[in-house]
Amino acid sequence: MKKHNGGYFGKILHVDATSGASRIESIDDEFIETYIGGRGFAIKLLWDNLAKNGTVDPLGPENMLVVAAGPLTGVYLPSSGKNSFAAISPATGIYGDSSMGGGFGVELRQAGYDAVTVVGKADELSYLFIDDDCVSMVPCPELKGKGNLETEGRIRDKIGDHAVRVASIGIAGENLVRFACVTSEWSRNAGRTGIGAVMGSKNIKAIAVRGHQDLPVDSIDKVVEISEQAYKELAAHDMMGYWQKQGLMGVIDYANNMGILPTYNFRDTHWEKSKTINGKTMLAGHKIGNTACFCCPMCCGNINLVKEGKYAGTVTEGPEYETAAMLGSNLGIDDFASVLRGNHLCDDLGLDTISTGNLIGVLIEGYEKDLLTLDDLDGKPITWGDDDRVMELIDDIANCRGAGATLALGSKGVLARWPQLKPIVLHVKGLEQSAYDCRGASSMALAYGTSDIGAHHTRAWTVGKELEMGAEWDNSEKVDLVIYHQHIRSLFDMFGVCRLPWIELGFHEDFYAELY
Ligand code: SF4
CATH class of the missing domain: 3.60.9.10 (Aldehyde ferredoxin oxidoreductase, N-terminal domain)
Known part of the structure; x- marks a missing residue:
């Protein structure tokens, strides 16, 4: 070999x-x-x-x-x-x-x-x-x-x-x-x-x-030399401190300003209450520490504690942007402690927070628009911001109880049982859409629509360029960028490294090629 x-x-x-x-x-x-x-x-x-x-x-x-x-x-x-x-x-x-x-x-x-x-x-x-x-x-x-x-x-x-x-x-x-x-x-x-x-x-x-084996690196000296340089570069980056403080929670303000924050089941793209679930709110009252993946100086994991109220004592690693948006603004929840509680429940029960927030949003909007009856909801009404009912539904989904049993089947199962919800279920290929609304970043529609696994943002994330270029950005360039992302991002997953130093801190991809 x-x-x-x-x-x-x-x-x-x-x-x-x-x-x-x-x-x-x-x-x-x-x-x-x-x-x-x-x-x-x-x-x-x-x-x-x-x-x-x-x-x-x-x-x-x-x-x-x-x-x-x-x-x-x-x-x-x-x-x-x-x-x-x-x-x-x-x-x-x-x-x-x-x-x-x-x-x-x-x-x-x-x-x-x-x-x-x-x-x-x-x-x-x-x-x-x-x-x-x-x-x-x-x-x-x-x-x-x-x-x-x-x-x-x-x-x-x-x-x-x-x-x-x-x-x-x-x-x-x-x-x-x-x-x-x-x-x-x-x-x-x-x-x-x-x-x-x-x-x-x-x-x-x-x-x-x-495992107890040493990794079969070809030249440990070369790895150390290149990596030392990489750590120095990252440590000197202007945004490193910001990342260590907020991680991906900084994206809430960015998404809200840009008009891509999923709000009320993606009905709106901007939320006047976004500050209740943003990074500053997290820092002001909840964050107690950081975590990181192996060897990561960005340490974007936020450890949070709910100190008072009905969810007091809840500790969770998270949220990051996707979770805060999908369990917060997308459900009209304007209380950060509730977002933390929802995050904690999803992690412990083993639910994807994106799909969970997406489908509970569908249920709320479906009921609001009389597309679902009270019977469909097990006799329990729900409205935007109803954190008690959201927590109950998270548990019901995991345990496949009542309306939760239908949501547990995912978008395809929901539409099979309730086809009248088709206009308000956002998914591609059966995978629920991530937390970037396409109306403020139309290139993301192409990214979601052509993603091999469905509507997930990590295959191509073109939001930053869309913000930079504005409404005049040429459509053919959007296509080129989506294709570029779909190619380059697969490389990070194949190498086994995180894409965030590259996309967020401009870390050059040649670095990985040199090490490979
Ligand atoms: S490897 Fe990526 S996800 Fe993990 S802590 Fe670092 S930046 Fe965050």
Whole structure:
């Protein structure tokens, strides 16, 4: 195998959850150089293993879950803690993936694998334990119905090692909610496309990983030299302090000023109450600390505490922009403590906050416009800003109760039951739209509409350029930029690094190419 600076172990671990058997497949240079890693490996593995089946039931045992880090995951360089979770999505019925930060992917690499695949279905609720080259399915019926926070701790207790990395599903994943996420380290989520439901369909509550191997970097001296320079550049950036303070919460004001803040189920694009859920409000009364993914100096994770009121004692890592917008302005919630509570519930129950906020917004608007009856809402009315009912609905979605059971089916399921809602359900291919309204940034309509996984902003985020260029921005240039983003952003997911230093701090992509 050729040497790469990030390096490959050249091994893919294949696990059959039904039998508990596992095997290792070696990959060659051609595979590596064509598909690079992360979601590149995931797409190739899914294609090779599933295309022959024609149609795949996303929640059937034949679906394949792929967890793939990249060649730069875990290497000593800024923001290199990313890995991809992928499968045929239960939200869309086509390929889906989602990227997770933190340290889970790093540990997977240290266990000696470039990717892991899982097919089949365990007889009883179990966790997959990858302990270097010792791989086992461990029954854990006692974790049924447990939230992500408790699950992670109890698996670590059971293994007797709190350095083990755990990626788990909450109740939503167990109940096959179509937008269930996979969660690690409290709130590092592979949030989109319902990968948590795929794990749930396989009776896999969690994947625990422990690894002790050195990464096979070609030249540690070169890695250190390039990375030291990169850390210096980032540390000197004007916006670094701002990022460490607010993280993505600074985007609330930006989106509101630009007219792209989802408000009242995307009915409005600007909210006069946006200050109640912005970064300054967070800093003034709630933030108690920062967290970061592996080796990331931007440390954009905000740890928040609700100090008083009915949600007092709630601690959550988050929100970031998407969550604050979708559980705040999009639902008319003008109380930051309620946003934090909603964020905490979604993380613990294992729900994607974007899809959750999107679909609860649909329910509120549907009821307001008499498209839904009180019976449809289990006899419980709801209106904008009704945080009590929103919290109840979040729990109902995860537990598939009442109206929540319909929302749990995602946009496609909602429209199958309530086709009259079609004008107010914002989705592409069955994936609910992220928190950037297209009317203030029309290039995002193209980005969402042509995204391979549905309406998710990370495939192409052209908002900054749209703001810079204004209404005169030529349409053909918008097309070019969307295509450029769709290409370059896949590289970050394939390398296993975060895109934020690049898109937010102008960190040059050549840096990664040099290390690869
Ligand atoms: S910028 Fe934020 S999401 Fe990206 S690696 Fe750093 S802490 Fe993680």
